[in-house]
Amino acid sequence: MDGKLAPAVQEALQQMAKPWYRPRALRVFRDDASLAANPGLWHSIEAALDDSEFFILLASPQAAASPWVSREVEYWLAHRSSERLLIALTDGAIEWDDRAGDFSREKTTCLPSVLYGAFATEPRWIDLREARRVEQLSSRMPYFRDRMADLAAPLHHLPKDDLFAADIQQHRRTQRLIRATVAILAGLTVLLGVASVEAVNNTKAAIKQQRVAEEQRRIATVRQLAALGDAADALGNPRRAAMLGLAAVAISNNSETKANLIRVVEGTTINSTLIDRIGSVASMAITSDGRTLATGSFDEEVVLWDLSDRDHPVRLGSPLTGAVEAVAFSPDGRTLATGGLKGEVVLWDMSDRDRPARLGSRLATPASWTGLVQAVAFAPDGRTLAIGGINGTLVWDVSDRARPVRVSAPESGAVDSLAFSPDGHTLATGRGLFTVVLWEMTDPSRPVRLGETPEGYQGRAGHAGAVVSVAFTPDGRTLATGSRDKTVMLWDVSDRSRPVRLGEPLTGHTDRVESVAFAPGGRLLATVSQDKTVILWDTSDRSHAVRLGEPLIGHTDWVESVAFTPDGRTLVTGGRDKTVILWDLSDRSRPVRLGEPLTGAMRAAAFAPDGRTLVTGSEDFTVKVWDVSDRNRPFLVGEPLTGHPDWVDSVAFAPDGRTMATGGVDKTVIVWNMSDRRWPLRLGEPTSGSSLSFAPDGRTLAINRLDRTVMLWDLSEHGWPVRLGKPLTGHSAPVEAMAFAPDGRTLAVGGTNNIVLWDVSNRDRPVRLGDPSIDGLELVRSLAFSPDGRTLAVGHVNDVILWDVSNRDRPARLGEPLTGHTDWIESVAFALDEHLLATSSRDKTVILWDVSDHNQPVRLGEPLTGHPDWVESVAFAPDGRTLAASSKTKTVILWDLDPIRNLRSNLIKRACAIAGRGLTLSEWIATIPDEPFQETCSTR
CATH class of the missing domain: 3.40.50 (Rossmann fold)
Known part of the structure; x- marks a missing residue:
């Protein structure tokens, strides 16, 4: 046409x-x-x-x-x-x-x-x-x-x-391509006039230079993104920081970008963010089984979410349209009540969560009820529904969901919030006149006002603004009230007719408090505000509630609503920024201490190869064997082993787990047969030495001696130690640390100022490699080879240095030292997956490092703290899931590494869950216009 x-x-x-x-x-x-x-x-x-x-x-x-x-x-x-x-x-x-x-x-x-x-x-x-x-x-x-x-x-x-941004980017890219093509054609014209060999060489050199330039540009870009992410995080926008970190990983997926993203993920308690076509969130409700979330928005829609997987909530079906200023689930989760504009209240059948069905017509309200419904609440028995709004409070009998009957109107005047007590006998209504009224609801058709307004409410020592949120503790003895005066108050309502304020108002928000909610146990209170923050309060002592940590940041506009999941592990908040954020209250991205520390004057620890046995050396001159099959409940196996006349400060297992060596401060080493861990047997007499290391075949044991030499012992004769050849000599200082390479052919020996590498292929005639192998060191107290044997980690004063020892005669230093400890390094250890390194120090901490790129190792999260003194040794369990760290003051702490392992393997998913999305095309072009756009997070 x-x-x-x-x-x-x-x-x-x-x-x-x-x-x-x-x-x-x-x-x-x-x-x-x-x-x-x-x-x-x-x-x-x-x-x-x-x-x-x-x-x-x-x-x-x-x-x-x-x-x-x-x-x-x-x-x-x-x-x-x-x-x-x-x-x-x-x-x-x-x-x-x-x-x-x-x-x-x-x-x-x-x-x-x-x-x-x-x-x-x-x-x-x-x-x-x-x-x-x-x-x-x-x-x-x-x-x-x-x-x-x-x-x-x-x-x-x-x-x-x-x-528009995409069109501009594609146009610019086309123009760049045209210019590049013209330049290439011009270059080809010139090349035709020179020798072909020279032309090819020049072309290869140009291509190489271009690749180097491109790589340098990418490095500069991802570091710029890291700086922008740090700034966003500092300004209270961890979601933006995660988006920028995801873009950096998409541009250059290396250990540096991944470590920066891990730092962002670890630094926030946000578990996931829901932004899939959500309007400004005015209210939320969670079913009693914790599987379903309903969000009501100012855009007159209710969106339903499946929370079965808290990391990846799934949107259910199509939005429910209608009145949605307030939402509430019945106790059995089978009915949803929604209320909103023009006094409209609707009940929905939730039997099929993907296809909720409207139950009958909207609940009939008086002709005068034309204003906003601001709150809805079911009584615990599910038979009574209360609504509060600009025109007051109404109560329905909803025993027959299809035919609700209005039974009473407790009060008129604006009601901003309401809540039933856990026994259902009391209804609290928060009013716009700075007051809260308690109602006896034993007979919902005849509500009775209980007592007078709680003392101190009307501007004297109580709220000086409208009470917009109320919540009972699970035991019903305490009521929390949030107000537009920026404060939260706790009330003892054990005697409903005489509520008494508990302690001073809780202050900390800088704008109006919009919602309050207690965790299931009643000892944790969450409050949200127009200041865009969430604050957690410890209410164990109801008269002296204490703020827990700093406010949670992540929303970019008013936070309107808050709710806990029934298990108390997740907090859900929604706001005017059109997002719902799930906050993880268990901090699942950091290593977690397992059980109570193992005590008993312990100074050293080592896992047996089976991963079920942990052996510790003690200051009481004994060696203890622990069963750690249940990492949270270790227990002693058999009686402590004796034989050392002084502290036991080193323990090592042979790879087959059948032989163990222990070293003491008295400079003696004892070898033990561990075939039956309940009854270890001592093999031979103690020998002189302190530091010790088993070769990978389990047949050779290296022991350092006081005269700066190292002696090799053959254990092949049923474990009985037999000296091999002559001592290894030539070390310029006392030997502090030793380590065999995984292939058993190389032994590294470290001392005060150098490290010597020995070829021990022939155990009877070891040969020194290099002269010296690694020099210029001040103090070496620990050594560890990577599982592939190509890298040696050296604990050097306060730092850790990595060396490339693939050419044993010419070790080469890798990258910059690993810094972060503030005192001497006491121990270093690689996990068997080669990508994880643990270091311990006299600064009482353990640090985990991602060494996927040995030239650019990066720290994983914050140091592990809680050790009472020097951390003298660290050891990974064979499966890499547990780290044992022994302290100078007689304790061993076990750390569960599953959180950090899971984070590393699911980093992109976790970051996308936190951010809710990747950078949009326009945001990408505005931030990094020279990089082609990449979709960093798949659509939910």
Whole structure:
């Protein structure tokens, strides 16, 4: 119908945001051009419509009169949603009648009749009438380009701003490609005049230089993103920091970018963020089983979420529309009550969470009830429903969900919040007059006001603003009230007729408190505010509630509602920033201490290869064997082993677990047969030495001696130690540490100022490698080879240095020292997965390092603290899930590493869950315009 305009629209849609390497951005079928004339024309049109995602109607009086247009529209509405039909007005007029909820039949002149009644609300349409009058249309004309962006945005599933950004980026990329092509052609022309060999060499050099430049640019970009992420985190936006960290990993997936992202993830208690088409969240409710979340928004929609997997909540079905200022689930979770504008309250059957069904008509309210419903609450027995709003409070008997009966109206006047006590006998209503009223609800049809307004409420020592939220503790003895005066108060309501305020008002929020909620145990209170924060309070002592830590930050606008899941492990908050955030209260991303520390004057610890046995050396001259099958409840196996005349400060197992060696401060070493861990047997007599190390084959034991030498012992004869050859000599200082490489061919010996590597392939005649192998060190107290044997970690004063020892004669230092400890390094250990290194220090901490890239190791999270003194040794369990750390002051702490392991293996998913999404196209281009856009988080 629009012979000139239609082709221009088709071309503009196909060219907008088109990558240079594609013929078109979209495939646009036009019914007067894309099909050849044939007898089966309609069947071809049907097939084309079936294959299309959207229908664009160029609306005009001529189109409205066309039977072909009417037939196409009618077919589309019968097989597709009207939401996928876009209208572009080219001539005539369109008028929407709000009262009728349809297009005005009198004033609309350009739509086929089949479209009347097809839309539930007024659809957005594009006005192209001015474009029709232009002789030569171009997609770069501002007016036409703007209209085409309006039309193309839904086709690309992008906001209009993002589409513009994509179009600009693709245009710039095409221009860069053209310039690069011209430059290459010019370069080729020059190359034709020089020798071919020189040309090829120059080309290779240029390509190499370009790659180096590209890599340097990427490094600069990801470090800029890290700096921006740090700034966002410091300003209280960890979600933005996670988005930037995800972009950095997408650009350059290395240990540095992953460690920065881990730091962001570890630094926030946000578990996941829900932003899938949520409006400004006004209220929330969670079912008693914790599986379903309902969010009510100011946009008059209720969105339902499956919380079975807290890390990845799933949106359920389509939003419920209607009155949604307030939501509440019945105790059994089978009914949802929603209340909102114009006094409307609706009950929904939640038997099928994906398809909630409306139960009867809305609850009948008095004619005077035309204002906002601000709160709804079920009594614990599920038979009574109370609503509060601008016009007061109403109570319904909802025993028959399909036929609720209004039974009472306890009070008039604005009610902002309400809550039933756990026994259902009391209803608390928070009013706009700075007061809370308690009602006896034993007979819901006859509520009785209990006592006077609690002493101190009306501006004397109580709230000086409207009470907008109330919550009972699970035992019903305490009531919390949140107010627009920025404070929270706790009340003892054991005697309902005489409430007494407990302690001083809780202060900390800098703006109005919008909602309060107790955790299931009643000892934790959460409050949210228009200051965009969440505060947790310890209410164990009701008269002296204490704030826990700093306020939780993550929302970017007012926080309106708060709720705990029934298990108390997750806090859910929603706000005007159109997000719902799930907060993890168990801190699952950090290593967790397992059980109570093992005590008994312990100075050293080592796991047996079976992972079930832990052996500790003690200051009481004994060696203890522990069963750690249950890491939370270790217990002693058998009696302590004796034989050392002084402290036992070193323990080592042979790889088969059948032989163990222990060393003492008295400079003696004892070898034990551990075939039966209940009855270890001493093998031979103690020998002189302190530090010790088993070769991987378990047949050789290295022991250092007081004369700066190392002696090798053969244990192949049923474990009985037999000296091998002559001592290893030539060490310039006392030996402090030793370690065998995994292949058993190399022994590293460290002392005060150097490390010597020995080739021990021939145990009887070891050969020194290099002279010296690694020099220029001040103090080496610990050594460890990586599982592949190519890297040696050296604890050097306060730092750890990694060395490449793949060429044993020429060790090469790798990267910069690992810094973070503030005192001497006492121990270093690699996990068997090669990517994790643990270091301990006299600063009483343990630090975990990601050494995936040995040239750029990065610290994982904050140091592990809680050790009472020096941490003298660290040891990984064979499966890498547990770390044992022994302290100078007689304790061993076991650390569960599953949190950090799970975080490393699911880093992108966790970061995406926290952020809720990746950077949008427009945000990406505004932040990193020189990098091609990447979708960093898949759609939920």
